[in-house]
Structure formats: structure tokens, C-alpha cells
Amino acid sequence: MNCLFCKISDKEIPSKIVYEDERVFAFEDINPQAPIHILVVPRKHVATVLEATPEDNELIGQLFQVANKIAKDRGVAERGFRLVMNCNRESGQTVFHIHLHLLAGRIMHWPPG
Numbered sequence: 064m065n066c067l068f069c070k071i072s073d074k075e076i077p078s079k080i081v082y083e084d085e086r087v088f089a090f091e092d093i094n095p096q097a098p099i100h101i102l103v104v105p106r107k108h109v110a111t112v113l114e115a116t117p118e119d120n121e122l123i124g125q126l127f128q129v130a131n132k133i134a135k136d137r138g139v140a141e142r143g144f145r146l147v148m149n150c151n152r153e154s155g156q157t158v159f160h161i162h163l164h165l166l167a168g169r170i171m172h173w174p175p176g
């Protein structure tokens with residue numbers, strides 16, 4: 064499968080990994096939109112959140128646990144942070160392997176652009 068994030072998971076493509084275990088990994092976004100911009104990704108290929116099944120519930124929960132841990136480790140948990148998962152074209156999804164964006168380190172605006 065020609066998937067960028069599967070290749071990053073397999074280390075065929077280098078990235079700045081900040082966390083990894085058997086099921087989830089996290090790395091610095093190449094084009095950061097905030098002082099902290101990390102992508103938290105399941106190793107399992109799921110193209111969009113629409114393809115996630117009840118079997119994936121625990122896995123998707125782990126994405127949030129990893130994001131929480133990174134936010135605490137980076138010292139932004141109390142200040143606040145934003146978690147975003149885009150789905151399909153109008154949201155701006157460009158990589159079709161689900162990922163949670165962890166954005167922090169500046170004031171976030173609402174509604175998002």
C-alpha cells in the first residue's frame with residue numbers, strides 16, 4: 064500500500080518521532096501550524112474516521128491517551144491544546160491514514176478556519 068503514514072510507521076520515510084509503542088506512534092508535523100504540532104497515528108491503516116469500526120474504539124482511545132501524555136510532557140496540558148482529526152476533502156484531510164493533530168503553544172481561535 065502506498066501510504067505515507069504507513070511508510071513513516073515502518074521507518075521507510077524518516078520523521079521526528081516523539082512517541083512510539085506497538086500500536087501508536089507520534090511525530091512532528093513537517094509543516095507546523097503552532098509551536099507544538101504533533102501527529103498521533105495508529106500503526107493500523109484506517110483511511111478516514113468513517114472507516115473506523117467498533118473494533119477500533121480502543122485503538123482510537125489510545126490516540127487520545129498518547130496525546131494527553133505528550134501535552135503533559137511538553138508542559139501545555141494546563142494552558143490548553145487542541146486535538147483535531149480531519150475527515151475527507153472539505154475538512155482539509157490530505158493524508159488518508161487517520162491521525163490526531165495535537166496543536167499547542169499559542170492561542171487557538173474559534174471557529175477554526
Ligand code: 5GP
Pocket residue numbers: 067078079090091092093094095102148149155156157158159
Ligand atoms: P491532514 O491535512 O491530512 O489532516 O494532515 C496531514 C498532515 O501531515 C499535515 O499537517 C502535513 O503537514 C503533514 N505531513 C504531510 N507529509 C508529511 C511528511 O512527510 N512528514 C511529516 N512529518 N508530516 C507530513
Ligand code: ZN
Pocket residue numbers: 066067068069070107108109159160
Ligand atoms: Zn496507512
